[in-house]
Amino acid sequence: MQHGKYRFIVGFLAAPLALYALFVIWPFVQSIYYSFTDWTGLSPDFAMVGFDNYTRMLDDGTFWKSLQHSLLFALLLPVVVLGLALFFAFMLNVGGRGRKGVAVTGVRGSSFYKIVYFFPQVLSIAIVALLFQFAYNPNSGAVNSALGALGVDARPEWLGDPKLALWCVMAVLVWSTTGFFVVLFSAGMASIPKDFYEAALLDGANRVTTFFRITLPLLWDTVQSGWVYMGILALGAESFAVVQIMTVGPGGPAESTNVLTLLVYQKAFRDGQAAYATTIGVALLVVTLAFAALVMRLGRRERLEY
């Protein structure tokens, strides 16, 4: 029996673990090692160079700009997206009052809104990025043409303007991710007992008070994991796709939109500097882990049982 158990454990774990180790764990370990070499990626030869890549990185203006943009993404996007999503979810679940004799309910048509808001989540980020690239087109795009119809005379260059491009990219990420968190928070809010709201209502609490005293504390765990999740997305895959597809260069104009993930990609697969790319990748790893640790620490509070 005991023998059979271990054979079973090994038999079941071997395949998934081998695949995971070969394609995920091993490359991570390797890339940290490569960051101390002068490997180009083009030839198999390389030599150890110590911290040369790291000192070079600290002098690299493009790196600092990309880091700045990535940090802006990680700090600003979760706040905006989660803020919007909390507001929408609250309106859709608790916002409507005194309707149908029920004390606590969503506004009229809330299930319709939930369906619509979730649309961007099921679309590929590549499709979303392409769509908005055309929408932002200064001459024939949907955005400027809509502005014209509203009587606004300005015709911003959007993605062509170094001052605006980064904000355009962030707006697309907000557009594409908010719906997911609305639905996520809605599911969380649905599990908060209605009695709490009814009691608060009887005590004369208005909606703002209800939100900050009941909904937010009871939803805090979900908000916190959503925060980490959104930050990782904003630092990683999502920002890569959006910046790479939408911006000129990509990463332009004038390096105004480059982010760390894209810089790793460009150094490794465009410039033939694989070792230096992994160095930037390690910096990205540090930023990501620091972000997650920071949010977990800042967000730590007593868990409420109900």
Added chain:
Amino acid sequence: MKTTDTPPPAGTDPPPGPGAGVGPAKERTAPGAVGASGGPGGGARGSGTRGERTGGVLNVFSHGILVVWAFLVVMPLLWAVLSSFKDDTSILSSPWSLPDTLRFENWSRAWTQAHMSDYFLNTIVVVAGSLVGTLLLGSMAAYVLARFDFPGNRFIYYLFIGGMSFPVMLALVPLFYVMNNIGLLNTIHGLILVYIAYSLPFTVFFLTSFFRTLPTSVAEAALIDGASHTRTFFQVMLPMAKPGLISVGIFNFLGQWNQYLLPTVLNTDPDKKVLSQGLVQLAVSQGYKGDWSGLFAGLVMAMLPVLATYIAFQRQVVAGLTAGALK
């Protein structure tokens, strides 16, 4: 235009009186105006105490924001659908006009000449293979980690979980060369293996906690009846875990169908491109030819199946995508 027309009368009314009165007068008229427009919206809560009046004002304002956001979500999609039926000149000259006729030839051009059919086929093969593999390997690992005590159990579990927070791009640089060395670069089966490997962290995380919630007594009964561990897993535990498998399956399906980062780095052969890559390729090539309508047709073509699936299985999709984060 219409919205800016109404306020001026209210704002221009006060000037006949002394200038100092303008501020308060505005404040007095504002709630009245909003309250009036709130009337039709909330007929049921008519009784007129002050507290409820402000609630109504707030309601109209907040509901307005909900409508605006719904509008912002739908308009770009609607614009893409409209554009896919128009000709190139009207796409460029008047982006918001309705198509004069429905030009289905845009769609057939995108489907055949722009290789959308190939991209679809590649995506279906890759996603089908990796989805089955992810669910099988993921549930095997998760079952063992959830139900058996052995040295290293926690270590392996956290090894899997850790993969969720690492930036994938960092691993892709060496992985590109690893794949190249073992002859898996730019192959469909290589891509399937990579998709499975990068889907395992979340799948294992989700299914481990799911297997823990299942009752142990059924599996014990099967073992006492003489079934092997393997047989117990496939014939007893997996059927019991079906709801969890469906949730995590939907999650992985959407993630793998929409995957852009992995194929962009590891699958650069033009013949083997998947949908998301193919569309970006299409944007470059059709843009070069000035075939905007074909491009929009391609985009809409790629959008519709997932949107249709989502609307049809709305509840399951939402449950699948949100269940993991709520645990």
